[in-house]
């Protein structure tokens with residue numbers, strides 16, 4: 001395989017791994033990760049004594065404080081709260097480990113020309129009619145990895161100095177794109193209305209910091225440190241407060257939307273189980289029915305939404321089914337009372353989903369695999 005092809009296979013595998021991550025806090029909190037760009041030995045963009053890293057941190061801390069003070073059942077996690085260096089991939093890892101629901105990376109722009117000004121918001125991807133300006137913003141931000149000693153292995157050959165390296169992002173299929181775009185739009189709207197920033201719009205580009213996040217994620221460029229007016233504003237207390245309030249208000253809009261949607265999906269499930277049976281219950285009754293024999297299945301994927309049967313993530317797997325737990329759709333495949341058969345299937349499924357595991361049901365209720373095997377042993381005797 002060529003280096004590039006191998007890279008794409010890796011990307012595919014990685015996206016499968018990301019899919020199997022859960023995104024619900026065990027206490028039922030909405031989790032937002034706030035990522036102040038750069039830090040420590042990496043100052044980011046600079047102008048005189050002003051550094052991007054401290055502007056980003058000031059706005060991030062203020063945004064988090066507003067959320068913590070005003071939003072119920074929301075947990076705020078920062079990738080850094082002080083002036084320390086954090087690797088780009090580590091930032092995404094922090095969000096994934098926390099099962100975060102939203103990721104926002106805060107940055108400050110810089111340009112050769114001091115006339116460039118205004119705020120812009122990004123999500124991961126490649127625009128059809130991409131401009132060299134968007135490309136260079138991403139390349140500039142990705143240069144942070146040059147401060148990392150082993151960046152060549154960590155980012156699988158990505159070269160932040162080569163525009164050709166950006167091609168890796170063309171193959172990104174991000175299932176959170178729709179939600180990321182929605183949040184980016186909300187942020188940009190507030191940047192313009194609340195903070196009265198000049199509007200540079202919402203764009204897509206290949207940012208390594210958003211690369212492996214398994215949740216809706218955006219990157220905001222607050223303004224240009226290289227523009228005297230922008231710089232004065234973003235380094236002033238008033239500016240920091242207004243920018244943080246803009247981000248906070250965008251977050252509140254997103255959260256309200258999210259909670260409305262979640263409430264709607266809970267209602268739908270209740271209606272479905274009350275009147276007409278859902279497909280899940282049908283299959284469960286068919287499979288476990290009156291025989292009282294446990295069945296084994298392979299759980300391989302979590303999703304916040306019900307997936308279409310044509311969805312590539314569940315295609316070409318036998319007996320695909322799901323059950324709902326903790327507000328999530330938990331997808332399974334296989335359906336057998338034969339434990340050996342299910343472990344054979346597990347080995348197959350693990351080629352696609354490395355964390356796939358065996359679960360068991362008895363009359364539609366989840367039981368432990370051990371209980372299921374004991375019942376089957378007893379019945380067999």
Ligand SMILES: [Zn+2]
Pocket residue numbers: 037038044045052106107108141
């Ligand atoms: Zn930056």
